[in-house]
Amino acid sequence: MANYTLEINNNSYSVDVTPDTPLLWVLRDVLKLYGTKYGCGIAQCGACTVHINGLPMRSCSIPIEKVNGQSIRTIEGLSDTADHPVQLAWEEVDVPQCGYCQSGQIMSAVALLERNPNPSDEEINRAMKGNICRCGTYARIRSAIKTAAKNMES
Amino acid sequence: MKINRRDFLKVSGKVGGGLMISLSLPMYGKIGETTKEGVEIPFNKFISIDPNGEITIMLTKHEMGQGTGTSIPTIIADELDADWNKVKIKQIEYSPDYTWHEMGTTGGSGSISRTWDAVRNAGATAKQLLVQAASQRWNVDAVAMEVSNSFITNLVTGEKLEYGELAEAASKLPVPEEVILKTHEEYVYIGKPIKNRITKEVVSGQSRYGLDMDMPDLVYASIEKCPIYKGKLKSYDDSEARQIEGVLDIFPIGFSDEIKSSLNPTLGYVNEGVVIVAKSTWIAFKARKALIVEWDGLENGARSIESLNADMRALKDAPEHLTMDLGNIGPSFSSTQNETMSMEYDNPYQAHALMEPLNATADYREDKCEIWVGTQDAEQTIGEVAKAMEISTDKVIVHNLKSGGSFGRRYHADTSIEAAFVSRKMQKPVKVIWTREDEVRNDHFQPYLKNYLRAAISPENEVVAIENKAMATVEYVTWTEKWEHYYAFPNIRCHRSMVPTVLHEGAWRSVGEHSAALSKECFIDELALKLNKDPLDYRMELLSREVDWGDPKDFPDWAVDFMIPRKKLLRERQVEVLSYAKKHGLWNKTTEPGKGIGFAMANFGPTVCAEIAEVSMDEEFGFKVDKVTAIVHCGMVINPHIGKGQIEGSIIWALSAVKYGGMEVENGKVQRSNFHDNKVLRMDELPEIEVIFIESQERPCGLGEPGTPPLAPAVLNAIYDASGLRVRKIPVLEEDLNTFFNSVAMT
Numbered sequence: 094m095a096n097y098t099l100e101i102n103n104n105s106y107s108v109d110v111t112p113d114t115p116l117l118w119v120l121r122d123v124l125k126l127y128g129t130k131y132g133c134g135i136a137q138c139g140a141c142t143v144h145i146n147g148l149p150m151r152s153c154s155i156p157i158e159k160v161n162g163q164s165i166r167t168i169e170g171l172s173d174t175a176d177h178p179v180q181l182a183w184e185e186v187d188v189p190q191c192g193y194c195q196s197g198q199i200m201s202a203v204a205l206l207e208r209n210p211n212p213s214d215e216e217i218n219r220a221m222k223g224n225i226c227r228c229g230t231y232a233r234i235r236s237a238i239k240t241a242a243k244n245m246e247s
Numbered sequence: 248m249k250i251n252r253r254d255f256l257k258v259s260g261k262v263g264g265g266l267m268i269s270l271s272l273p274m275y276g277k278i279g280e281t282t283k284e285g286v287e288i289p290f291n292k293f294i295s296i297d298p299n300g301e302i303t304i305m306l307t308k309h310e311m312g313q314g315t316g317t318s319i320p321t322i323i324a325d326e327l328d329a330d331w332n333k334v335k336i337k338q339i340e341y342s343p344d345y346t347w348h349e350m351g352t353t354g355g356s357g358s359i360s361r362t363w364d365a366v367r368n369a370g371a372t373a374k375q376l377l378v379q380a381a382s383q384r385w386n387v388d389a390v391a392m393e394v395s396n397s398f399i400t401n402l403v404t405g406e407k408l409e410y411g412e413l414a415e416a417a418s419k420l421p422v423p424e425e426v427i428l429k430t431h432e433e434y435v436y437i438g439k440p441i442k443n444r445i446t447k448e449v450v451s452g453q454s455r456y457g458l459d460m461d462m463p464d465l466v467y468a469s470i471e472k473c474p475i476y477k478g479k480l481k482s483y484d485d486s487e488a489r490q491i492e493g494v495l496d497i498f499p500i501g502f503s504d505e506i507k508s509s510l511n512p513t514l515g516y517v518n519e520g521v522v523i524v525a526k527s528t529w530i531a532f533k534a535r536k537a538l539i540v541e542w543d544g545l546e547n548g549a550r551s552i553e554s555l556n557a558d559m560r561a562l563k564d565a566p567e568h569l570t571m572d573l574g575n576i577g578p579s580f581s582s583t584q585n586e587t588m589s590m591e592y593d594n595p596y597q598a599h600a601l602m603e604p605l606n607a608t609a610d611y612r613e614d615k616c617e618i619w620v621g622t623q624d625a626e627q628t629i630g631e632v633a634k635a636m637e638i639s640t641d642k643v644i645v646h647n648l649k650s651g652g653s654f655g656r657r658y659h660a661d662t663s664i665e666a667a668f669v670s671r672k673m674q675k676p677v678k679v680i681w682t683r684e685d686e687v688r689n690d691h692f693q694p695y696l697k698n699y700l701r702a703a704i705s706p707e708n709e710v711v712a713i714e715n716k717a718m719a720t721v722e723y724v725t726w727t728e729k730w731e732h733y734y735a736f737p738n739i740r741c742h743r744s745m746v747p748t749v750l751h752e753g754a755w756r757s758v759g760e761h762s763a764a765l766s767k768e769c770f771i772d773e774l775a776l777k778l779n780k781d782p783l784d785y786r787m788e789l790l791s792r793e794v795d796w797g798d799p800k801d802f803p804d805w806a807v808d809f810m811i812p813r814k815k816l817l818r819e820r821q822v823e824v825l826s827y828a829k830k831h832g833l834w835n836k837t838t839e840p841g842k843g844i845g846f847a848m849a850n851f852g853p854t855v856c857a858e859i860a861e862v863s864m865d866e867e868f869g870f871k872v873d874k875v876t877a878i879v880h881c882g883m884v885i886n887p888h889i890g891k892g893q894i895e896g897s898i899i900w901a902l903s904a905v906k907y908g909g910m911e912v913e914n915g916k917v918q919r920s921n922f923h924d925n926k927v928l929r930m931d932e933l934p935e936i937e938v939i940f941i942e943s944q945e946r947p948c949g950l951g952e953p954g955t956p957p958l959a960p961a962v963l964n965a966i967y968d969a970s971g972l973r974v975r976k977i978p979v980l981e982e983d984l985n986t987f988f989n990s991v992a993m994t
Contacts, residue, residue, distance in 0.1 A: 094492065110527075111492065111493075111530075113533075114527070114529050115529060118527060118528050118529035121459075121528070122467070122527040122528055122529070123527070125461060127452075127455065127459035127461070128451075128452025128453065129452075130456075130458070130602075130603070130651070131458065131528075131604065131680075132602055132603075132604070132683065132922075133683040133921050133922050134532070134682060134683055134921075135683075135921055135922075135923065137921060137922035137923050138602070138683075138922050140602060167452070168451070168452030169451075169452050171452075172451075174451075175447060175450055175451035180450040180451065183446070183449075183450040184442075184446055184447065184450055187442040187443055187446050187888065188446070188450075189312075189443060189445060189446050189449040189450070190312035190313070190314065190443075190892055190893075190896060191311055191312025191602065191603070191649075191650065191651050191652045192312070192445055192446075192448075192449035192454050192649075192651070193456060193602040193603045193650075193651025193652060194602050194651070195449050195450065196449075196452050199450060217930070218930050218931035219931070221930045222929040222930050222931045223929075224929075224930070225602070225922060225927055225929060226602070227600060227601060227602045227652050227654075227900070227927065228312045228602075228652060228892075228896045229895055229896035229897075229898070229899030229900060229928070230892065230895075230896070231899065231928075231929075231930045231933045232895060232933060232936065233892070234930065235930065235933075
């Protein structure tokens with residue numbers, strides 16, 4: 094066990110876990126931030142996507158020792174009242190079916206729009222193909238990303 | 248039949264004032280039926296109206312992404328003329344207040360169709376009681392009032408009362424003898440794209456699923472499971488695993504033969520294995536890797552997909568069970584005048600790959616066992632846990648949580664039994680978590696189906712007889728597996744043979760309909776082309792005659808009443824979707840090289856869905872589905888937004904199976920483990936999808952599954968159209984299409 098200091102959603106947390114513990118399980122089991130989901134454990138499905146220093150990363154495959162002291166953002170840190178433009182667009186299009194993958198989808202979409210405010214279909218595909226949705230909400234995810242892009246521009 | 252409304256509807260007051268409407272909901276929605284096999288069907292509390300005007304609609308169905316958690320309340324709110332913003336939806340937990348069928352099953356695309364009559368009646372009754380209460384208060388006739396959006400207006404004086412102000416008085420009135428249900432034109436919410444109620448919680452990251460369960464003193468368990476169906480744990484060495492910091496206990500899981508024989512072989516099946524209990528999920532996962540385990544695969548340990556196919560082929564000429572025999576196929580096939588066309592089709596095992604891996608949390612202390620799980624069948628889960636733990640069902644409490652996709656897999660009680668077992672041993676609350684690898688390897692798969700179809704074609708270029716031999720692994724054989732043909736050939740014979748499965752099986756979105764549709768709808772396409780006919784015209788020609796469904800004594804008693812009318816309804820709907828496709832120019836053959844179009848049609852329950860797939864041959868990916876057009880006849884559409892989502896989802900679900908499905912099995916072991924080798928469709932593979940609902944005012948039928956069955960045959964038929972290559976199985980692999988690209992390269 095070792096002590097790590099994490100900067101999550103602008104709060105500082107101190108956790109005592111083994112160095113190989115993936116960030117995902119620290120978020121969920123230790124810090125009880127359940128918005129970030131477990132889907133595959135091998136960075137294949139995107140359900141656990143968080144931002145590390147602004148970049149979308151799969152928290153299931155990042156050992157805690159690699160993120161000590163770095164800035165982490167989870168779905169809970171996007172906004173206080175679920176009013177981030179991407180969250181609002183998700184509501185406007187009414188994307189979710191079961192909803193389980195959507196935290197990861199939203200985190201990937203936010204990261205995409207932060208670096209590319211007006212992505213093409215091709216660019217959306219490239220940024221989002223790491224996020225699986227078994228309910229098949231892909232068309233609505235794409236539409237919500239475009240809605241968010243439009244709303245953020247105006 | 249005159250229904251006595253008091254038998255299925257009850258009005259009562261609430262503590263602190265207010266109105267409560269309770270319903271007695273029998274299986275298949277036959278309202279007024281009050282007993283089943285001598286057991287009285289209890290009343291379930293459904294709608295409450297508080298003095299402050301807040302309306303709570305109890306959700307007895309499991310919300311798993313299908314949207315009935317929004318759609319059923321919409322129906323109630325409409326009949327009640329409630330303000331949708333004042334409607335709260337409460338997922339209720341399994342309790343004696345909510346029992347019998349109502350909490351039994353969420354599945355079979357039946358949530359709306361089975362509750363349709365009862366919930367409309369409940370909403371309309373509540374409204375009528377409120378109107379009556381207003382009428383008494385104002386001493387005016389009901390016709391002098393206007394009801395809208397949770398308000399009743401006195402048209403004489405202009406006074407207004409909100410429902411909450413009348414709830415208490417309404418609760419003291421008797422159940423009205425009769426209520427008037429709305430006409431189609433009067434609906435306010437039904438038929439409108441009302442948004443899903445779970446969305447806000449989901450986008451804020453606050454939505455909680457089974458896997459998010461937490462409580463004081465919770466410990467985490469993960470189970471190294473026998474990788475072979477019906478295999479046994481032989482021995483294990485946990486010395487290294489026990490050294491891992493945070494591991495709390497390690498022990499085997501398994502049940503005596505006596506207990507096992509009492510459990511439902513499908514729903515109550517639990518893999519033998521070694522349990523790791525740890526302080527965190529990660530430690531439990533990690534410790535599993537340090538275990539050394541030996542398994543005894545028993546008879547399945549030597550089996551594979553190849554051996555399963557050999558078992559099926561061996562039965563080809565020894566059909567076991569006749570399922571449909573119309574006319575006499577014998578002379579048609581023995582006549583030397585006739586040509587025979589024979590084909591073999593394969594529709595293999597399919598994994599679920601649910602986004603939320605399977606899990607359950609249990610707190611088993613003293614003699615009470617409390618379980619938190621997302622389940623499609625709380626009642627079965629209670630029954631199976633009680634049997635496995637050898638306690639009575641009243642000691643088992645199931646809290647039904649939202650789930651991250653179910654698609655048939657969460658009918659099974661395995662995770663709940665595991666959690667109960669581990670918690671009893673630990674005397675602590677335990678969350679059992681399956682890894683993704685467990686979820687793939689120990690899935691309860693869509694059964695394997697192989698079909699041999701043959702047709703006798705006369706010199707007049709007509710199909711005079713058809714025979715379909717189904718080789719099925721399916722364990723849950725019921726009359727619905729009866730192999731039938733809805734196209735009217737003069738002589739039809741169908742039979743089914745059973746082959747023991749090598750993998751555990753269960754329900755998978757659209758179950759037997761997906762299995763059956765592939766061979767039926769591909770063979771009909773092959774026949775049409777053989778006869779030089781357009782595939783749609785040929786189907787229409789065959790549907791112009793009615794199939795003689797034979798003696799209804801083949802059906803179980805309870806099915807007789809509706810089976811023949813159901814089949815008539817399906818034929819009408821099949822004709823309607825075909826006509827729609829033709830009339831609206833959706834069926835456009837292309838001559839562009841490497842592009843093709845394919846059609847297929849299937850039903851799930853009374854819903855008929857036709858799909859037109861447009862594909863391109865693509866050197867990089869083999870083939871690419873450019874567009875799928877679905878034409879759906881499901882009666883009235885309660886919510887076109889949610890309904891469209893279900894059809895889109897079903898298409899994507901089935902397309903994953905067409906591209907990546909099936910399951911390799913060697914020595915009884917599933918050869919895939921996670922999303923890298925058990926692939927599913929991703930956003931960059933998404934075809935354009937158009938969903939058309941046939942306008943209808945008929946009673947609503949299901950939408951969760953009907954989009955799945957026609958997709959595979961439509962795509963296979965389109966691939967033929969594009970390439971001239973007839974693929975008679977899924978998944979479609981690169982090697983199946985090589986000859987096309989080789990021949991293109993040569994020309």
